[in-house]
Amino acid sequence: SDLKISGLLSSPKRGMYQITDLGKRISKEYGLNITRELVHSQPAYIEHQRKLQEKNNTDEDISEDQTFEITEKQISNWFDKQASDLTEQLLAKLRSTDPYKFEHMMVQLLNQMGYKGTDGQSLVTQKSNDGGIDGIINQDPLGLQTIYVQVKRYAENNVIGSPEIDSFSVALRRKLADRGVFITTSSFTSGAKEAAKQLNIALVDGEMLTNLMVQYKVGVQVQQTYELYDIDDDFFEE
Structure with a gap:
């Protein structure tokens, strides 16, 4: 986030970051010695902090009797933006996690989703x-009812193709299994999706994965809860 604010990185689209010309110059000059202080000393970051401080000062000057109309749509859009930012951060975190630990996380997610059942068991293989x-x-x-899972902690550009799906299908047949779940932090080609459909393999890509983790609160926690109230007309009509 700071690298983006300071102008060293840009984000051409959701989930994608690339180094800017300024970032290349800084990288060439400082190499691995880029520090937080250096990032925060960039003009773009300083200007961002100045505008943020001005906004805070303005908010403090608002008198208590002033009111602002905020629509439910604006509130919804704000929460959608927070959720989008969270999933991006979560996906980046997953891609930097130890592969074996990542496998445990994915099995835990499926357990939380209810696939383990009431008295079932789950395990991560060696x-x-x-x-x-x-x-x-x-x-x-x-x-008697078993789900087999394969997970791939891949970078965004390392897309899963049909050969990986076919290989997983072979592993399932060796287990005499008729279904499986393939989870990745990247995405699947159209060929992989078609193969998975024919082989009864459920696919979970990076976007779906982070949405499921947020929905089932795996790897995330609720920071704050707000309740929106409305008049209960039925109460007054009793």
Whole structure:
């Protein structure tokens, strides 16, 4: 966020960042010695902080009897923006997480979504020789209903294609399984989606993954709750 504010990075579209000409010059001059102080000393960052301070000062000068009309649509848009920013940050966090820990997180998410069932069990397979299966969820005590999971903690440009889906399908057949879940922090090609549909494999890409984690509160926590009230007309008509 600070790199973007300072002008060292730009964001041409959601979830994508690229270095600017200024960022290239700073990188060439300082290399790995880029510090927070250096980033905060950039003119764009200083100007941003100045405008922020002016806004804070203006807000403090507003008298208590002044009111502002804020529509529900504006409130909704603001919350949508916060949610969008959160999912971007969450996705970046996931991509920098240890791969084995990431596997545990994904199994935990599926558990939270209710796939483990009331008395079921779940586990993450060993780091090596897992046979293409990263997680196993037994939905009942006897393991008669089992979901096999494969996860790929990939960068955004490392897209999952149909060969990866076919490979996962082979791993499922070795387990005599008829269904599986493939989770990635990147995305799937159209060929991968078509193959998954034919092979009864559910796909979860980076966007869906972060939305599910927010929805089921896995890896996130509620910072503040606001309640919007309205008159209960039925109460007055009783």
